[in-house]
Amino acid sequence: MKMAQMQQSTAQQQDQLQPQQQLQQNNKKRKQHSSSGAANSTGTGNTVGPSPSSPPSTHTPGDGITTASSLPHVNSVPKSLMMYGPEGTAGLASSSNLLEDMEHFGDVGSLDDNVESFLSHDGGDGRDLYGTLKQSPTEHKKESSKGFTFGEFGCIRTRNSKVTCCHFSSDGKLLASAGHDKKAVLWNMETLQTESTSEEHQCLITDIRFRPNSSQFLTASFDKSVRLWDASDPSYCLQAYTGHSSPVMSLDFHPKKTDLFCFCDEKNEIRYWNINPFSLSRMSKGATAQLRFQPRIGxxxxxxxxxxxxxxxVEHDRKIHTFQGHLDLVHSVCWDVNGDYLASVSQDSVKIWSIASGECTHELSSNGNQFHSCVFHPSYSTLLVIGGISSLELWNIAENKSMTVPAHENIISALAKSLVTGMVASASHDGSVKLWK
Known part of the structure; x- marks a missing residue:
C-alpha cells in the first residue's frame, strides 16, 4: 500500500471517529524521538504526541522504544495528541514481584479470591455489584493537552473477584466483563447499572465477546465449556458447548459472518463453530493464549x-505469517481499526507487526511494568493503550513517545474499546473494571 493511500485511509477513519477533533494536518516533516525508558521521571514532563522539534529516532541496545519504520498514520495524527503526566511527571509503578507465581488468569486453583479491603470501603455489603460515575472536575482527573484528554470516567467493582476479560457491544451501550466470579456482568453505559448472568460456569471465565450488531455474547471458561447468552435476558444460557477435553482460553466472533465464531484451548487447538445450527465447522492448530479476527473484513x-x-x-484455511521475536509468553493481541497492523503483548514488550510485510515495525519495552493487555485507542489510530501492573501505558506509535497513567491496584488483565462512544475499558485482578475517556 502506498503511503499516500494509507494516509488518506487513516484521515477518513479519524473523520468518522472524531470529526470535532480533526485538525489540519501538519505538512512539515515530523521527526521521531527515542527514549531509554517508558516514563520520564526528570520532572520535565512526559509527552505522548507529535513533537516537531524531537530528534530523529535511533536504536541502541537498551533503548526503551525502537522503530524500524513509521506507521502509515504518522502525518495524520492531530497535533493535539500530546499528553503530560501529573505535575509534569509520570511515575512507573513499582511492583516488581507482584506477578511471581501468578499465571495468566491469576491463581486458577483458588477461586475464592481475597481482594484488598478497598473494594468495600464505599459501603458495599460484599455481595452486590456497584458502579460509580465520575463527572465533577475534582473527581474526574485527566491527562490533557490542547483538546485531548484521557481520564477515569467510571468504575465498577465486583465481590472480591478477579476480572479477566471485558468487551463492548457494537453499539457501545453495553459492556460485559467476567472472571473468577464464574458469571458475566453486564453494565449499561448510560446508567452504570449492572446485571449478572446465572452462574452456569463451573470455573473462571477466560474470555467474553459480543456477537457483532447483537445483544448476544459468548463466554469461554476453564471448565472446558463455551456458552452463548443474550443480554436482554441473561438469566439463562442459550446454547452450551461442554464436550471439550481441555480449558478454553479465548474466543471471538467473525465480524461479518456473525454466525461463525472460533475458540482455542490449552492444547493449542482452534475450533471454528457455527451458531445456526450450533455445530463444529473445522479445526486447526496454533493458539493457546488469545485469538482475534481481523476487524471489519475478518x-x-x-x-x-x-x-x-x-x-x-480464514477464507483459504492457511497460515500466512509467523511472527517471532518475543522473549516471553504472548498474553494478548489486538488489531488496529483497519486491520493493517497487529499489536502483540508479552511481559517485557509490545511489538507492532505489519500484515502486508510480515515484519515488526515498532517495539516498546515494558521497563519492568510487566505488560499484559493492549488495545488501540478508539479515536486516535496510532495511540496504543497498554495494561501493565496497576498502570496504563499510553504509547503514541507515530511519535514514539509514551507515558504512564496510574489505573488499578493489581494487574490490568484486559482492555476493550468502543468506536461509537470513544471509551476504553480496563479490567483488573483488583476486582474492578474502569472506564476511560
Missing part, C-alpha cells in the same frame, strides 16, 4: 501461542 485471524503469533487466512 479475512485473517491472529492467534497467540507461547512466544509466537500466527496469522491465518
Amino acid at each position: 479475512q485473517f485471524l491472529a492467534a497467540a501461542s507461547d512466544k509466537v503469533v500466527s496469522i491465518f487466512d
Whole structure:
C-alpha cells in the first residue's frame, strides 16, 4: 500500500471517529524521538504526541522504544495528541514481584479470591455489584493537552473477584466483563447499572465477546465449556458447548459472518463453530493464549501461542505469517481499526507487526511494568493503550513517545474499546473494571 493511500485511509477513519477533533494536518516533516525508558521521571514532563522539534529516532541496545519504520498514520495524527503526566511527571509503578507465581488468569486453583479491603470501603455489603460515575472536575482527573484528554470516567467493582476479560457491544451501550466470579456482568453505559448472568460456569471465565450488531455474547471458561447468552435476558444460557477435553482460553466472533465464531484451548487447538445450527465447522492448530479476527473484513485471524503469533487466512484455511521475536509468553493481541497492523503483548514488550510485510515495525519495552493487555485507542489510530501492573501505558506509535497513567491496584488483565462512544475499558485482578475517556 502506498503511503499516500494509507494516509488518506487513516484521515477518513479519524473523520468518522472524531470529526470535532480533526485538525489540519501538519505538512512539515515530523521527526521521531527515542527514549531509554517508558516514563520520564526528570520532572520535565512526559509527552505522548507529535513533537516537531524531537530528534530523529535511533536504536541502541537498551533503548526503551525502537522503530524500524513509521506507521502509515504518522502525518495524520492531530497535533493535539500530546499528553503530560501529573505535575509534569509520570511515575512507573513499582511492583516488581507482584506477578511471581501468578499465571495468566491469576491463581486458577483458588477461586475464592481475597481482594484488598478497598473494594468495600464505599459501603458495599460484599455481595452486590456497584458502579460509580465520575463527572465533577475534582473527581474526574485527566491527562490533557490542547483538546485531548484521557481520564477515569467510571468504575465498577465486583465481590472480591478477579476480572479477566471485558468487551463492548457494537453499539457501545453495553459492556460485559467476567472472571473468577464464574458469571458475566453486564453494565449499561448510560446508567452504570449492572446485571449478572446465572452462574452456569463451573470455573473462571477466560474470555467474553459480543456477537457483532447483537445483544448476544459468548463466554469461554476453564471448565472446558463455551456458552452463548443474550443480554436482554441473561438469566439463562442459550446454547452450551461442554464436550471439550481441555480449558478454553479465548474466543471471538467473525465480524461479518456473525454466525461463525472460533475458540482455542490449552492444547493449542482452534475450533471454528457455527451458531445456526450450533455445530463444529473445522479445526486447526496454533493458539493457546488469545485469538482475534481481523476487524471489519475478518479475512485473517491472529492467534497467540507461547512466544509466537500466527496469522491465518480464514477464507483459504492457511497460515500466512509467523511472527517471532518475543522473549516471553504472548498474553494478548489486538488489531488496529483497519486491520493493517497487529499489536502483540508479552511481559517485557509490545511489538507492532505489519500484515502486508510480515515484519515488526515498532517495539516498546515494558521497563519492568510487566505488560499484559493492549488495545488501540478508539479515536486516535496510532495511540496504543497498554495494561501493565496497576498502570496504563499510553504509547503514541507515530511519535514514539509514551507515558504512564496510574489505573488499578493489581494487574490490568484486559482492555476493550468502543468506536461509537470513544471509551476504553480496563479490567483488573483488583476486582474492578474502569472506564476511560
